[in-house]
Amino acid sequence: MAVAKKVRPSFAVSIVSNNPKPPFKGCTVNGSLQTFVTFPSKGAKSTIADESGKIMSDDPSKPSEPLHNLPYPQLDQFEVPLSFAATTKYHGVYETTRFVLRLSPINHEYLEKFEANAFDDGPVPWEAIKAYSTYLHETMHWWQHVGSTSGLLLSLSYFSQCHSAMGELRECLEKFGPIKPLKRWSDQILQEEGWDAQEKLAPANFAVNNALDVFYYKSYAFRPREAIKWMIEQNHFEDIGYTYSIVYGMLIGLISDAIDPDFEFLQSIEQLGDETLRLYDEGFEGFKKGSNIHLPYVGLQAIYEGQAHFIQLDFLSRSRTEPMTCEEARTEGYLSGIYVEAFESFLKLTDTCWPSSLSDPIVSLFLLVCDLAINPTRGIPFKVGPFENLIGQVDVGIRFAEFCFAIKTAPHLKAAIKDxxxxxxxxxxxxxxxxxxxxxxxxxxxEVVRWIEDYPSVQKLMEEHRTFEFEPTNLTIRVFLSHYISMCADKYENPHFFCWPGAYMAGHPSVADVEEIWLRHLSLFSDGKDKDGVYPRKWPNRSDKAVKQTFERFYGSMAVYELTEQWILRDGSFKLDFSWMSDNYDQEVFGGWANDSFKKVFGVNLSDFTIVKAKK
Structure with a gap:
């Protein structure tokens, strides 16, 4: 049974990050993964040619295929992405809702050698360069999640499920008591009592619908052609444009609370809500259930992986004496699966044959198209308009296809990027x-740079970013938003570096200080060598005390976000597995910490909840 929806998210309640800090034992600021290396200056090119001249695997009998992971929300019903406790299975991984960059132990070992200058001015082993390329690949995922507008939406949507419905969730506790999951319970009440129960269930419906819209958005944005097959059968799913409007409303609400409470420069949430309801009432395509859906060829997951992968391959190719051929890369297992899905779509839509070499200008053009596609400009930082075009303005897959179509009609662009x-x-x-x-x-x-110049609230946020001493209220939002703004400011000065970093990291001539820019935008949190916990990164010009305090406050909120999502959507008892956080994991201790964090926000213990089961 479909349920009534409210369009305007509520942002009346904030989370103050003074929850009990996670019970980390012996956690220190991580001084590793601070490397910057331009391999030609290390003599790597001649060494690579002497050693192999091609990509080699750890096992010579098997092709080397990089293993990375971006979570795929459709695979586990309402579950958070998998936790990779044993990174020995992966060369590297960035975890979207845990904000951690992880590397395999062998790659950590090679990076430590770079940090210790173990290779001095001598030849760099090819395996070490491969390890660094994996680090580059995973850092690209961090950049995508924190430095692009699509990534900011993706990252903050995890927080918005809690923030946008905080008042309604507390109202549910007052009216109905602690019941889990709210979705199954409210669905059962509607089935039993009919439409007349809508008014009574309003706060529960609000929380459930917001959480589901985030889930639908992620599922569709990641892999639209697979997701839509089951999404259109869901009673709670309205349509793609409606879903984008909801999640953008939640994103803008979070940002406005941090830097623009009076909507001086951000899109008005009230206008966004009014226009969405207008299009819904008019039955406009994309905003009303049952209307036509125009599917992009590829989604955000393929584009993110394609961008990161070809930046990595560009780096590897330019680190050799001779550029890498595509046939060579394919033979060694580097051109298959999700990593080439977007590139193959790009070639097909632009009517282009596979290039013979990775140094072909078409590869650089592909990376530019990825950069343009993952950075929608409407909603953030510009206002939406006209609202009828919302889907085409913000959907990464549609933007990607449109740029490809433009290239097909202007084939001279295929050879336009040489320098x-x-x-x-x-x-x-x-x-x-x-x-x-x-x-x-x-x-x-x-426009983002103008925010810094014109608005004291943004200047205050960026001072917090400089010192890493963040205001505790909504700290997770402030941390992510400040890094987004910082990256935009640097990208405004050097957009070409952020578009083609693999080339510049391999020594392509640059007027800008590439090393300084790179080191300024490394991931905030990582694992350690032979350690699967989470560690804060050591930063120059920021005190270890401030870094550690922000780290503890940031992850001190993680239990609230994860448990709130479970409360709203997931069947069964609360799952209290936070083993991904710590090497010295104690289930009882972390379970107690999670309960205390949740109780501090909502006033109830997890054990107080009545678990609603499916009716036979």
Whole structure:
């Protein structure tokens, strides 16, 4: 049975990050993973040619295929992404809802050698360069999640499920008592009592619908063609445009609470809600259940992986004496599966044959298209308009396809990027964006820079970012938002570096201080060598005390976010597995910490909840 929806999220309640800190034992600021290496200066090119001249695996009998992971929400019903406790199975991984960059022990070992300058000015082993390329790949995932507008939406949507419905969740506790999961319980009440129960269930419906819209958004954005098959059968799912409007409303609400409570420069949530309801009432395509859905060819997961993978391959290719051929990379297992899905779609949509070499300008153009696609400009930082075009403005897969179509009608662009310069970035972006009616990426970056220049609230946030001494209220939001703004500011000055970092990390000539930019935007949290817990990164010009305090406050909120999602959506008792956080994990201790954190926010113990089961 469908349920009534409210469009405007509520952001009346914040989370103050003074929850009990996670019971980490012996956790220190991690000084590792601070490396910056340009391999040509280390003599790597001649060494690679002498050793192999091609990509080699740890096991010579098997092709080397990089293993990475972006969580796929459709695989586990309402579950958070998998926790990879044994990273020996993976070369590297970035965990979307845990915000951790993990590397395998062997890759940690090689990076430690770089940090210790173990290779000095001598040749760098090919396996070490491969390890660094994996680190580059996973850092690209961090950049995608914190430095792009699509990534900011993806990352903060996990927090918004809790923030947007905090008042309604507390109202549910007052009216109905502690009941889990709210979705199954409210569905059963509607089935038993009919539509007349809607008013009574309003706070529960609000929380459930917001959480489900986040889940539907992630599922569709990641892999639209697979997700839509089951989404259209869900009673709670309205349509794609409606879902995007809801999640953007939640994102804007979080950001406005941090830096623009009066909506001086952000999209008005009230206007967003009014326009969404208008389109819903009019039955406009994409905003009303049952309307036509125009599916993109690939989604966010394929584009994120394709971008990170080809940046990694660009780095590897340029670190050799001779560029890597595509046939060579394919033979060694580097051109298959999710890692080439977006590139193959790009070639098909632009009517282009596979290049013979990874140094072909078409690869650089593909990376530019990825950069443009994952950075929608409407909703954040510009206002949506016209609202009828919302889906095309913000959907990463549709943007990707539109830019490909523009290239097909302007084939001269296929050879336009040769120098990887600022001028090429600006000029090719302008031609593509003009062809499809999108904002130029530099205009959006300039707008974010204007926030820093014009608004004291943003200046205060960026001072917190500089010192790492963040205001405790909604600290997780402030940490992510400040890093997004910081990356936008640097990207405004050097967009070509952020578009083609593999080339610049391999020694491509640059006027900018590439090392300084790279070190400024490393991931905040990582694992350690032979350690699967989470550690804060050591930063120059930031005190270890401030870094550790922010780390503890950031992860001190994780239990509340995860348990709130479980409360709303997931069947069964609460799952209190936080083993991914600590090497010295004690289930009883961490379970007690999680309960205390939840109780501090909602006033009830987890053991107080009545668990609703499916009716036979």
């Amino acid at each position: 990887l310069s600022l001028e090429e970035y600006v000029e090719v972006s302008e031609e593509l964006c003009l062809a499809k009616g999108y904002d130029h990426p530099m205009a959006a970056l300039e």
